[in-house]
Amino acid sequence: MFGISPIGWVHTLGSLPAIPLAVYMFARYGRIVPRSAPGVAYFAFMLVGAGTVFLVAREPVSYVIGAATLALLIAGYGVGRLPLHRLGHYLETIFLSLTAFLLMLPTVTEILRRVPDGHPFVTDLGSPLLIGAQAGLLATLLLGLTAQMLHLRRQGIVRAE
Template sequence: MAVPPISPIGRLHTLGSLPAIPFAAWMLARHGRIIPGSPAGRAYLGFMLLGALTVYPIAHEPISKAFATLTLVALLGGYGLSRLASGRPFWRYVQTASLSLSVFLLMLPTTSEILRRLPAGHPFVTDMKDPLLLGAQGALLQALLVGVPLQIRSLVRQARLPAMSKVAH
């Protein structure tokens, strides 16, 4: 059994959103968060918008459209907070959490699709309640729930460094 055929808009959705993954991974590894104003951050935004917006014409389940909408809210909210986040720690924390949520919302269906479609003819998962799929989704949720507080802690420490250096001088 081969992989089910993908429509042209489905192909655009898949190939358009996949580049967001390495951009997100690079920024998370390098900076500990998505940096909206960076070249990688702008590329992430573009690919995420393409991926989220192309869900609507191809979605078969209402949950898919709900995920796309939530992704757009998290993404646009995070990028929209760029001006508020400048010099205001609280908004920077909200921005960071929002953009991390957008990564989670990218990876959740990506992981599901990979496990349900590959390898061609013998996918790893054939049922949405398969323990492998549920475990992968749980691991992504755990990464979000552990990662965001760590990101916030890092931002708090960064905000304290300039204040601490002023006290030392």
């Protein structure tokens, strides 16, 4: 179904729960919170997805997205352990929001390239529909990061000293 291999299904189903977890944390906390139960689950599912992308990737850019996702995920979960104090919250939020963006970018691309089964919405990576969807994700990332930074500042988590 949808031309997905068995390891592709592991990759897809392994990373899929990260999407509602990210949406939940963005709605509840305004950001991905690594030291929460949903945050721990998000980390695990993102590791599965980003780790298995190297086994299923067909496009060279997929390797770059997978490596960047892993690096940002580790940085986002690790920066809170460094003595960066308030700056750490900014970096943590930026890094982990970028992981959600890097999850959604190939997700939207693959959905448009595979659905409906046998007659996908998009057959070319240069399709206006695909480029528009990717541009929409980028706009959402930029607006979301701006809102998150303003929210952190208003909360007093990150203030100029």
